[in-house]
Amino acid sequence: MALLEVRDLHVWFALPSGRELHAVKGVGLDVERGELFGLIGESGCGKTTTVLALMGLLPSSASVAGSVRVDGADVLSGGEKGARAHRWTETAMVFQGSMNAFSPVKTIGWQIAEPMEIHGVASRRAARARAGELLELVGIPAAAARRYPHQFSGGMRQRAAIAMALSCEPKLLLADEPTTALDVMVQAQILELLQRLARELHLTVVLVTHDLPLVAHICDRAAVMYGGEIAEVAAVDALYHESRHPYTRMLFAATPELLGGKDVTSIPGSPPRLDQPIVGCAFRPRCDSAVVRCATDHPALAEVARGHEAACHLNDPATGVLSVPDAGQPAGGAG
């Protein structure tokens, strides 16, 4: 049994206009124990919404359907109260805005110790001592626990946020863009730290990012999201070398390489609007290999190889070769 099992997860946001925005559309995920799993996609594709839903942290304007199981236990069925019991003890999170993840008026140590106290993991004294140890684990002197967030640099704050996430020894760590707003050197250090901790503490990590090389570098498997759905999920190598979804392929083609070995292409167009129904494939307007069928049929996620799933009609032998690309769409990118 996978540690994290997400089945048919849907999230709708009620818009002030009275309409609904269908942000996450039937996402399913299986993340195995000890795995470093990447969740990739452009801004607005629903990846952050998905991870917030995993902890039951979405605002009250959101309605959620589907099931989320962490280590077999259903997270969403018990409402806010039920979800609270799982928070931090089973699933912890390093946030996108970790720079501001600390309250400015409390010491770092107080904030790292807080979840241990409220979940009864440790007494106040023990929790404070443990906060110091956790800071050392992420490479910050234990004495810094007495300092306030504004006395930390951005990189230190991000490390401290990771230390805080580990305080109740969670099974699952969700990291939402943990390196944005940090400079490249610090980014590398933080990722190395995450990788090391995952290995040493047998953590399962879900890394949410739009940074493909980062995923390719540290993750075992990854899922590519587009328009609130999973477009493709596979081992990172397979995603890169044998992608079975045009979006994945174009996404990798759009990533510059350090040594400039290939031309960088951009993906024309913009992500679909999620506040209106989409007919057919959500990626069709931007796809360089769309066929007639894509305009009317919604492609389902299907296994294309062992441990490799993709949602694209091109993988279906029945789509046939008679189909022609949609002539009205721009083909290819700048390259």
Next chain:
Amino acid sequence: MRSGTLDYVVKRVAFALVTIFIVLTFNFVLFRLLPGSAVTDLSRVPNASPALREALAREFGLASSKWDQYLAYLDQLFHGNLGVSYVNQQPVWDNLRTDVANTVPMVALGTVVAVIAGITSGLVSAWRRRTPADYLLTNSAIAFYSFPTQWLGLMLIVLFGSYLPTTGMTTPFQIGGSFWQQAGDELQHMILPSLTIALTLYGQYTLVVRSAVLETLGEDYVLTARAKGVRTRRLLTRHVLRNAMLPIVTLMGLSFGYIVGGALLVETVFTWPGIGLAVYQAVLQRDYPMLQGAFLLLTISVVVFNLLADLLYARLDPRVSG
């Protein structure tokens, strides 16, 4: 104490002292710029001769130059002498002491009630934003905040005048009675003026607290705290209110500063014999020493409470003093 903190405290205190001195001078100049003087009023009798006017001016020390008057004022002030009231010939300090003693309990009661109620309702309306509870609290706060104080006071008299005393501080001609009976009587008289002050301030606090809390609720650290499994009550007090209190502390400093200053309008409407009413009457009678004394007291009180608010702010926000 860290050197940064000490530095901050010294700076704040020095700033407060300079402010008091400037206001003190301003007070002196202001009243002498007004047309007429106490003598104009007192000599308004049939057949008042220039000689009478001169004699009166000399008696009140208004015959010497303005500069000499200013120096004399400062000199006496540093010796603790606020002068003698032109109206009742009593030392100003004695007059003020009685007035302040009457004012403080009434205004303090209203202010404390308003601050507690306002913080609570601001917190609730922000937490339950865009629900009927929020609309009710916010709209009533806007209404109370925008009513003119004297009008609100008059409306309370109209509504409750038949159940509660509306003028003065004690029931006239009620002699004797135990201490508790007298205290109870005074408390009854206090209800309407205190309530007027409380309602006006309540509106202000609700609105300020609501917007401060709303801003804090959107902060990343609040989401982090929820993710950590912090319960609603603890979330609101330890994480949200603790941060939202920072701007509110400044406002509280201002409100508490005005406790001593009294509420001129409220005291006038309810003829509460406090410092607000005394100022109102002193203005009518051009009683300079009384006005100077009252304004000095108000200045000191506002400056001191602001200073306290600044120091408290530094305690609450580690970013202020580094």
